[in-house]
Amino acid sequence: MTSQSGIEAHVGTPARPIGGAVSTGRAGDRIFAAAARGSGILVLAIMAAIAVFLIWKAIPALQKNEANFLTSEDWNPNAVPPRFGIAQLAFGTLMSSLLALLMATPVAIGIALFIAFYSPRRLASGLGYVVDLLAAVPSIVYGLWGLLVLVPHMEGASKLLNTTFGWIPVFGGDNPGKSSIFTAGVVLAIMILPIISSISREVFLQVPRAHVEAALALGATRWEMIRMSVLPYGRSGMVGASMLGLGRAMGETIAVALVLTYVPGINWHLLENGGSTFAANIAKNFGEAGEIGRGALIASGLVLFVITLVVNMAARAVVARRKEFV
Amino acid sequence: MTAVSKSAPGPGRSAKGSSLAPVSSSRKIKDRLVQGLVYAAFALAIIPLLSVLWTVITNGLARLDADFFAFSMNGVTARDGGGGAYHAIIGTLEQVAIATVISVPVAVLTAVYLIEYGAGSRLAKAISFFVDVMTGIPSIVAGLFVLAMWMLTLQIAPEGSGFAGALALSILMMPTVVRATEEMLKLVPGDLREASYALGVPRWRTICFVVLPTALTGILTGIMLAVARVMGETAPLLLTIFFTKAINFNPFDGPQGSLPTFIWDQVSNPQQTSLDRAWTGALVLILLIMLLNLGARLVARRFKPAAGR
Numbered sequence: 001m002t003s004q005s006g007i008e009a010h011v012g013t014p015a016r017p018i019g020g021a022v023s024t025g026r027a028g029d030r031i032f033a034a035a036a037r038g039s040g041i042l043v044l045a046i047m048a049a050i051a052v053f054l055i056w057k058a059i060p061a062l063q064k065n066e067a068n069f070l071t072s073e074d075w076n077p078n079a080v081p082p083r084f085g086i087a088q089l090a091f092g093t094l095m096s097s098l099l100a101l102l103m104a105t106p107v108a109i110g111i112a113l114f115i116a117f118y119s120p121r122r123l124a125s126g127l128g129y130v131v132d133l134l135a136a137v138p139s140i141v142y143g144l145w146g147l148l149v150l151v152p153h154m155e156g157a158s159k160l161l162n163t164t165f166g167w168i169p170v171f172g173g174d175n176p177g178k179s180s181i182f183t184a185g186v187v188l189a190i191m192i193l194p195i196i197s198s199i200s201r202e203v204f205l206q207v208p209r210a211h212v213e214a215a216l217a218l219g220a221t222r223w224e225m226i227r228m229s230v231l232p233y234g235r236s237g238m239v240g241a242s243m244l245g246l247g248r249a250m251g252e253t254i255a256v257a258l259v260l261t262y263v264p265g266i267n268w269h270l271l272e273n274g275g276s277t278f279a280a281n282i283a284k285n286f287g288e289a290g291e292i293g294r295g296a297l298i299a300s301g302l303v304l305f306v307i308t309l310v311v312n313m314a315a316r317a318v319v320a321r322r323k324e325f326v
Numbered sequence: 327m328t329a330v331s332k333s334a335p336g337p338g339r340s341a342k343g344s345s346l347a348p349v350s351s352s353r354k355i356k357d358r359l360v361q362g363l364v365y366a367a368f369a370l371a372i373i374p375l376l377s378v379l380w381t382v383i384t385n386g387l388a389r390l391d392a393d394f395f396a397f398s399m400n401g402v403t404a405r406d407g408g409g410g411a412y413h414a415i416i417g418t419l420e421q422v423a424i425a426t427v428i429s430v431p432v433a434v435l436t437a438v439y440l441i442e443y444g445a446g447s448r449l450a451k452a453i454s455f456f457v458d459v460m461t462g463i464p465s466i467v468a469g470l471f472v473l474a475m476w477m478l479t480l481q482i483a484p485e486g487s488g489f490a491g492a493l494a495l496s497i498l499m500m501p502t503v504v505r506a507t508e509e510m511l512k513l514v515p516g517d518l519r520e521a522s523y524a525l526g527v528p529r530w531r532t533i534c535f536v537v538l539p540t541a542l543t544g545i546l547t548g549i550m551l552a553v554a555r556v557m558g559e560t561a562p563l564l565l566t567i568f569f570t571k572a573i574n575f576n577p578f579d580g581p582q583g584s585l586p587t588f589i590w591d592q593v594s595n596p597q598q599t600s601l602d603r604a605w606t607g608a609l610v611l612i613l614l615i616m617l618l619n620l621g622a623r624l625v626a627r628r629f630k631p632a633a634g635r
Contacts, residue, residue, distance in 0.1 A: 032530030036443055039435035040453045043504070046497060047456050050463070050471045057474040110367025118364050127368070129623075134375050136619055138558020140586045141608045144593055145378045148601065190374045197371075221349060221357035244462065251464020253561035254586075258593065279466045283564055294478070301470040305463070312462035316455065 054302040061295025069299065073265055075281065077296035078289065084296045086303055091266045092181055092275040093304070096256065097249035099185030099270070100192055105242045107189075108196035113226060115197075116204040128201065135194035143258035146187040151259060154178040154186070158271045173269030179261040181275040187255050192245035199244065199319075203237030204230055240319035247311040251304065253279035278304040379612075386609025389602045394610075398583070399571035404595035411607050413573040414588035417488055418614075420577045421567070421584060422557050424492035429499040430549055434538075436500075437507035442533055460501040468497045469562030477566070486568030488577030491584065494562035499552045506548020510541035543625055550622035554615045560586035585611045 064082050067074055072085020115127050158176035165171040211229035220228060231238075256277050262284065263274030276284075282297045289297055394410040402409035436453065444450025472494040477484045514537050522532040538545070568581040569591060585607055592604035 026528050028530050029528050032533070033443055036435045036439035037449075039432045040439040040444065040449065042432055043436055043453055043460070043500065044456055046500075047460060049475065050467065053471055053474040053479065054467075057478055107367045107370055110364045111371050114364045114368040118361065119368075130375070131371060133619075134371065136554060136615055137375075137378055138560070138586065138611060138615065140558060140560040140589050141378065141382060141612060144589060144604055144608050145381055147593065149377065149381050193371055219349070221353055223357040223360040224353070226360075247462045251462075251466065253464070253466045254590065258590075279464055279561065282466055282470070283561055286565055294473070298470055298474055301467050305467045308462055308464055308467075309459060312459050315462075316458050 050305065051302075054298055054305060058295055058299035058302050061292045062299055064292055065296070075264075075276075075285070075296075077293040082292050082296070086278070086300050088264070088266050089276055089278045089281050089300060090303070092184075092260075093250050093277040093279075093307075095270060096181050096184040096188055096275070096277060097246055099182060100188030100249045101242055101246050103185065103189035104192050104196055104245060105238075108193050108241075108245070109200050109238060111193070111197040112200035112204055113230075115201055117222065117226060117230070128198070131194050131197055134190065135198075139191065139252060139254045142187055142191055143255040146183070146255055146259045150187065151178045151183060154180075154183045158182060162271050170268060170270045173267075173272045175273070176271040177273035179259060179273045181260070181270045184256045184259050184275070184277070185270075187259055188249040188252055191252060191255065192248050195248055196241045196245040199241035200234065200238050203234040203241070207233045236318050236321060240315045243311055243315035243318065247308045247315065250277075250311065251279055251308050253283050256280040257283040382605060382608050382612055385602070385605035387606075389606035390609060394603075394606055398573045399588075400573070402571070404592075404597045404600040407599050409603060411583075411585060411588050411603070411610065413570065414583040414585045414607065415610070416573065416575065417567065417577075417582040417584040418557065418586075418611075420575075421488050421492045421495060421563070421582070422553055424489060424577060425495035425499055425556060426549065426553055428492065429496035429552075430503060433500045433503035434507050434545065436504050437511055438533060438538075440504075440508055441511040442529075442537070457501045457504045460497075461505070463498070464561075465494075465498055465559050466561035466565070468494045469565035471497070472562070473565045483579065486566060486581040487579060488567055488574070488582035488584075490566040491563045491582070492577065494566050495556045495559060498556050498559060498562070502552040502555060503545075503548055506551070507541070507545050510544030510548070511537065513544070514540045543628075547622045547626040550618050550625065554618035554622070557615055557618070558586060558611060560590055563587050564590065585614075 061077065061082070062069060065077075065084060066081040067083035067085050069085050071087050072083065073088045074083045074085055075088070076082065077084045111131055115124050115131070119127050155176075155178040158178060158180060161171050161182075162173065162176040166173075207230050211233065212225060215225040215229045257280035260275055260277070260280055261273050262276050265274075267274050278300050282301055285293065286297060393408055394412075395415070396412060397408065397410035398413035399409045399411075400413075436457070440450050440454055444453070472490050476482055476490050476493060477486070483490060518536055518540060519532055522536045523529070527536070563584050564587060567584060567587065569587065570581040570583055574580055574582045589604045589607040589611070592600045592607065595601075
């Protein structure tokens, strides 16, 4: 039962054909089999319906749009001619999730290594539970905490980063603020830690004991053992895990919406206030949106859906490829 | 593991002078350095967790009184003290209950299909893949979907209703429950099924009365974890239940409150009275979720020995 990840370790359960193709042909059997099959098909139908309805409801608004949907930085769907585009949203979403990924992945893998190889055996599952608690905290609570606790503390950190690393363009700018894309990245990093670490941990636990013990028997230190046997074995698992984390970060809504203050236009200085993401934009503008406004938000949601779908499918493919070797 | 690795440098040290060289100091330093980094990573993850829990508890206690559970926000402005989340708690409980009722049968039957009927067929592989992909759907997209289909196309309760929110939540619950049930069904020994078939029990009765009861506790744990997960979802509810400050028991008609949207609403005001309510809302929400998590763990632990696996 590995919590939120949806990815399970298939240790020692070879895919045995549990149910044969034989059916007794009785009415009860046929009805039950049809119900089970129907439910499975319903799941597929829901996925298809999501795409269909989002496209259908987005088209009217897109037709009335006077600006280029892909390249415009405006978001004025309620204006008279409506002008809106996703450039700024895509930029904010990508930047904040990439920042989150950069911050979270090393820490998450460290946590996974700690629980799998460094912590006392007896504590391991308890410590894993503590990390999973991070995932149990709802995003609205992270948003509340981010807004009222983290944001006031971020001004100093942003200024420090700005003065030390100001020569790197993304950390440059004259007014490092506290409600920046960087702050959103920090909150997102905390939120995606548990998913990356729990999947990595499972991959690490699947490393064959023989590899580990062979490395130790050759006189390797613990770090050398990890580098020689654990990391190569778990590489694709870790890549897949961080991509799932990326997908999670891209779709995260409320925490980002609370932390960011909207300033129109793309700003490459990630430490300055401003920026917006697909999801945060939907949450913030939905209340005032009229008919075209809603259509525009649905169109941006469609883009988000497609992006996360691609990222997730790629992640699953990477993780699944490793499974074949097991 | 610890015992093994601690003794690893042993032979090198004891065999000084022989052909086995001791572990060189640069390797030792590197090993220690990584150990330090790994410990630091874990500590780094604990800091935000403790900070979140600490601030929610200390700030939330201020308004954790009887009024909070007995009154709604009807007629209470941001500046006023008092007011409560009664309407929001009702809404959350009703929406989550409906979402569970919708998603659990579909999810359990899907898992039954994947394990008992589909096993290896192309349809089963496709379903399995899309269930995985479904876990990654952003929650706000689920909300947008219900908005586009239920409220804009079918025109059912276009001014928002608790049921629409429950629909969005059930989409988010399904994949988690499918995965959990699937794992549990895999653990049911094939001997049990064969014994049942040998007694002439039809397949559907075998599944309903032998396989599912054997896996029941695991499935229950999975359901409780899924409920805990969707209980804190805010984004889909913003688009589907809308806001109301009044009590609305009927999930099928008119806007309903919910704890997450209650917090979202309160935190949008700068007044301290309002923020206090938001913190208390967060505390109550976390308590509910932790209770469910704890309950799931207890169920899993309590019945594990009996299941014998």
